[in-house]
Amino acid sequence: MNTSTPRFAGYGLGLRKEHYRDFLETDVPVDFVEVISENFMVEGGQPRDILRRVRERHPVVLHGVSMSIGSADGVDRDYLRRLKSLVDEIEPLFVSDHLSWSRIGRFNSHDLLPVPYTDEALDTVCDNIDIAQNALGRTMLFENPSSYLAFDGATMTEWEFISAMSKRTGCGLLLDVNNIFVSATNHGFDALAYLDGLPFDRVHQVHLAGHSPGRDLLIDTHDSPVCDEVWALYSNAMARLGPVATMIERDGNVPPLSELLRELWIARKLGIYAQMAEHEEHAHDTRIAEAA
Amino acid sequence: MTLAAWQQDFRTWLTDASKEAARRVGNDAMHGLSVYQNNYRGQLIECLEHSFPQVRRLLGDEAFLHAAITHVNHHPPHAWTLDAYADGFGDTLAVLFPHNPDVHELAWIEHALTDAFVARDAEALPLDALASVDWDAARLRFAPSFRHRIATTNADNIWTALSADAEPPESEMLAEPGGLIVWRRQFVSCLKRVDAVEYEALLHLQENASFATLCDLLVERLGDADGVAKAGALLAGWLGSELIVGVDGV
Numbered sequence: 001m002n003t004s005t006p007r008f009a010g011y012g013l014g015l016r017k018e019h020y021r022d023f024l025e026t027d028v029p030v031d032f033v034e035v036i037s038e039n040f041m042v043e044g045g046q047p048r049d050i051l052r053r054v055r056e057r058h059p060v061v062l063h064g065v066s067m068s069i070g071s072a073d074g075v076d077r078d079y080l081r082r083l084k085s086l087v088d089e090i091e092p093l094f095v096s097d098h099l100s101w102s103r104i105g106r107f108n109s110h111d112l113l114p115v116p117y118t119d120e121a122l123d124t125v126c127d128n129i130d131i132a133q134n135a136l137g138r139t140m141l142f143e144n145p146s147s148y149l150a151f152d153g154a155t156m157t158e159w160e161f162i163s164a165m166s167k168r169t170g171c172g173l174l175l176d177v178n179n180i181f182v183s184a185t186n187h188g189f190d191a192l193a194y195l196d197g198l199p200f201d202r203v204h205q206v207h208l209a210g211h212s213p214g215r216d217l218l219i220d221t222h223d224s225p226v227c228d229e230v231w232a233l234y235s236n237a238m239a240r241l242g243p244v245a246t247m248i249e250r251d252g253n254v255p256p257l258s259e260l261l262r263e264l265w266i267a268r269k270l271g272i273y274a275q276m277a278e279h280e281e282h283a284h285d286t287r288i289a290e291a292a
Numbered sequence: 293m294t295l296a297a298w299q300q301d302f303r304t305w306l307t308d309a310s311k312e313a314a315r316r317v318g319n320d321a322m323h324g325l326s327v328y329q330n331n332y333r334g335q336l337i338e339c340l341e342h343s344f345p346q347v348r349r350l351l352g353d354e355a356f357l358h359a360a361i362t363h364v365n366h367h368p369p370h371a372w373t374l375d376a377y378a379d380g381f382g383d384t385l386a387v388l389f390p391h392n393p394d395v396h397e398l399a400w401i402e403h404a405l406t407d408a409f410v411a412r413d414a415e416a417l418p419l420d421a422l423a424s425v426d427w428d429a430a431r432l433r434f435a436p437s438f439r440h441r442i443a444t445t446n447a448d449n450i451w452t453a454l455s456a457d458a459e460p461p462e463s464e465m466l467a468e469p470g471g472l473i474v475w476r477r478q479f480v481s482c483l484k485r486v487d488a489v490e491y492e493a494l495l496h497l498q499e500n501a502s503f504a505t506l507c508d509l510l511v512e513r514l515g516d517a518d519g520v521a522k523a524g525a526l527l528a529g530w531l532g533s534e535l536i537v538g539v540d541g542v
Contacts, residue, residue: 038373043436044413046479066372072296079372104299109306110374111331113299120295149317149324153293186324216323 009243037064059093069128070101070115080135096141116151117161129169143174146182146220159197176207209249223252238274343378346454394463397447404439404474411437414537431501433538437476
């Protein structure tokens with residue numbers, strides 16, 4: 001498998017129905033757009049036509065929600081065939097999905113269910129990623145999930161699992177900063193320790209989103225602006241990452257595009273500041289070393 | 293416990309709310325499992341609400357929610373895409389509302405329109421391609437988005453009114469059953485109620501594809517002159533509305 005996923009630095013938005021017209025008729029100041037793959041894995045009609053036309057204007061990331069790489073049953077070959085057809089036509093910047101499972105037997109929950117962090121699950125996930133990457137003929141990115149329960153028999157942390165998964169399969173990572181915050185809050189781990197444990201050279205894209213408080217846990221709802229704590233964590237991650245593709249996800253209470261572009265501007269600004277600060281610190285250390 | 297067994301227990305919790313399965317998924321996991329079950333059920337109900345907005349308006353929120361919950365309880369999703377979850381909802385409505393054919397037909401209309409919206413594309417047939425057709429041998433091809441069912445009520449009128457935010461007409465049975473047809477013309481999904489003769493003609497054509505035998509059928513129903521004239525008029529309408537997108541034997 002060719003593991004040379006391209007490096008791409010820029011700032012993008014998720015393409016949602018509410019903004020189709022904006023993206024088709026105006027020059028929206030984004031460096032790329034991301035779409036939910038399954039919405040366009042259809043035989044024909046307007047959705048696929050819209051995607052073709054948007055693709056003429058912007059690089060496109062295909063982000064899936066149904067690959068189910070954590071399924072003990074393996075990945076669905078028919079699903080991969082449909083995705084491959086879309087990939088071949090759109091020639092996306094990245095193809096991504098989630099570290100999760102949704103399907104067992106004939107049942108498909110259509111939800112991103114948690115993977116237990118065990119050796120058996122790691123073997124399953126890696127086998128499934130190998131199958132998917134071979135079927136698509138390219139490396140994929142996989143996103144760290146939001147989770148609401150911890151598995152009793154886990155033998156490793158989520159970041160250890162992700163690191164091992166990436167190392168074994170050569171896949172890239174899609175770092176969802178909001179998901180780290182949500183899971184860290186729900187399970188009581190240190191979000192910075194999570195970042196410390198990640199192989200940053202494998203991260204090709206960053207997601208930002210909002211969440212909502214549930215009765216007992218934070219829920220990854222994508223229906224509100226990015227909160228201050230997530231912006232802070234994002235700044236920390238960007239200082240380590242360097243230039244990387246970054247985008248805002250909004251799936252509920254979708255506001256006018258101008259509002260999302262304002263939020264994206266914050267991401268852009270913080271990303272640049274974080275990298276400048278990192279550069280300054282590095283330069284400072286170098287000056288001290290030279291002086292010494 | 294193997295990963296497969298754990299995932300089966302997780303599935304059982306989602307679909308049946310089995311406390312025993314939940315305990316095997318994880319000790320002290322109920323808060324989290326409740327979130328997953330809520331997401332699972334909420335997403336399926338939302339899918340049905342999104343797929344059948346006019347059925348929901350006709351039935352009212354409470355009756356629709358009851359129908360959606362019944363469907364979720366008895367029909368776990370199987371397909372790779374959530375959109376396919378709408379496929380069997382019409383059957384659930386038929387069980388819950390056995391004496392409301394208007395509801396069944398309205399649900400069919402909404403589902404067929406959604407289906408047609410993403411059906412395989414087809415180019416309209418250019419009129420000059422018809423000049424050299426040998427109509428005795430011609431075989432007609434429908435748009436891939438073509439769907440049909442028998443019509444017994446004025447559900448099409450109800451759908452039209454509800455879609456325009458207007459007061460729907462009272463439900464009524466048709467004096468004579470006809471057909472409901474749905475197809476996509478370029479990117480626009482179309483709905484039409486056809487009379488019994490046109491519906492029989494469409495069914496015949498779908499089975500036989502032959503324009504010549506269609507003429508024979510209509511001559512048998514309407515007589516020589518009217519039958520041939522009707523066949524010509526129907527064909528012109530179907531070609532003009534892009535219901536027919538191919539004529540083989542040109």
